[in-house]
Every structure is written in structure tokens, then in C-alpha cells.
Amino acid sequence: MTPPTATPTATTTAERIAHLDAVCDEVWARIKATRYYAALMKGQVTPGILHRYLAETYFYVRENAKNQAAIVLRLDDSQADYAKYCLKHALEENGHEQMCLHDLRTTGFDLQRLEGLRPLPATAGFIAFLYHWADHQNPIGRLGYSYWAEGAHGYLQEGMAKVKTLFGLNDNQMTFFVAHAAIDEKHFKEVKDALTAFCKTEQDWADVAYCIRVTGALTAHMLDEILENPLD
Numbered sequence: 001m002t003p004p005t006a007t008p009t010a011t012t013t014a015e016r017i018a019h020l021d022a023v024c025d026e027v028w029a030r031i032k033a034t035r036y037y038a039a040l041m042k043g044q045v046t047p048g049i050l051h052r053y054l055a056e057t058y059f060y061v062r063e064n065a066k067n068q069a070a071i072v073l074r075l076d077d078s079q080a081d082y083a084k085y086c087l088k089h090a091l092e093e094n095g096h097e098q099m100c101l102h103d104l105r106t107t108g109f110d111l112q113r114l115e116g117l118r119p120l121p122a123t124a125g126f127i128a129f130l131y132h133w134a135d136h137q138n139p140i141g142r143l144g145y146s147y148w149a150e151g152a153h154g155y156l157q158e159g160m161a162k163v164k165t166l167f168g169l170n171d172n173q174m175t176f177f178v179a180h181a182a183i184d185e186k187h188f189k190e191v192k193d194a195l196t197a198f199c200k201t202e203q204d205w206a207d208v209a210y211c212i213r214v215t216g217a218l219t220a221h222m223l224d225e226i227l228e229n230p231l232d
Helices: 013-032 035-041 047-074 077-093 097-106 111-116 121-136 139-150 153-167 175-198 202-228
Strands: none
Touching: 013 139, 013 153, 013 175, 013 202, 035 153, 035 202, 047 077, 047 097, 047 121, 047 139, 047 153, 047 175, 047 202, 077 139, 077 175, 097 111, 097 175, 121 139, 121 202, 139 175, 139 202, 153 175
């Protein structure tokens, strides 16, 4: 996949943010076109598929704080404010995987089964992409993943309502999504401010858009692999 350039008509920050929003819309349209999402909407997701979903979420969420903090190793002294942003956000993300473990346990999954479980290939690729980006690519581009992930709550309402109804879950059994949504609203504003402050070049904006597209595409692959690999 070749990194796209920013749209030629996007000249103001507001226009560039609007372009990123359009990219997010494309990504979520792809996610909602997956076989997993179709099965969910038809009520065909089993408890084993739900548990696989939560397990895969646990696997990548526990890496998020670390791969964001790793960005700082490649910043110079002139980027001190961006370093502070990355470290602050990483600190606030640290430990969120515990919500996934809580939700697995309260929906009937034996957490001891996680000990011998490895991420599915698409999940492993998702994790590896973010570490590769931290190690080798434009550090500013990592904001793309933050932007689409922190804005996910706006796209997930229908799916989460379906999960809640299908399995008869209460909010205490969906803590990663319910409690996390309030946190994400705060982080979404902060990442938008970070884009405004730290994206200085056309390449920065293009790399942000590229990270949105890649992480979104890998999420779509992850969902279909989850559908095919229930934890029964």
C-alpha cells in the first residue's frame, strides 16, 4: 500500500481534519462490511466469538501504551511538546487491557485459558505495524491511529447495543466499551488538538491518513478472523 498524499484542496487545518474524518468514514464502512459485522447484526455471534473478540482486544490494547511511548525515543529536543503528549497519553492508556480481562471474566470466560493463547495473525500484524511505525516511520503519523481509535465510540453504538441485547449484558460486563467511551471523548479532543499543533508538513498529514487506513484495514481483517476462530 503506497502512502497517500494529502488532498490538494485541503489547505486549512479545518479542511485537513475534515479529510481525516472522511478517511475514518471509509475505514468504518469497510469494517461494517465485514462478515463479522454482518453476523453480529443478524444475531449470529456466539459467546465463543464474543470471547475471542475480547481476547484479541486484550492482546492489542495491552501494547498500545508501550508502542506510543516508544515514539518518544525517536524525537529530538525540538519536539519536546509532542514527546510530552505521547507520554501523557500512553500513561492514561496504560492498564486499559484490565477492562478486557474484567469483561472476559464476567461473561463466563476462564482467564487461565489466556495463558496458552496467542494473538490471531491479523491481530499480530496490527500490533507489529504499530511497533514498526514507532521504530522506523514518521513519529507524527502515529496520531492517525490515535485519531481513529479515540473516535471509534461514535461508530460503535449500533454494534455495542446489539452485543448488549444479544447476550443480555449490563454495563458492568462491557466496561472496556462503556467506561472507555467517556475516556475516549476526552482523548479525541486532545488528539485533534495534537494534530493541529504537531502536523507541520504535507507528509505529516499524509502519514496520519495512512495510519488510519492501515490500522482500519487490519481491524477489518482481525474481525473476520475472530468470526472464524471462536473460543468455545
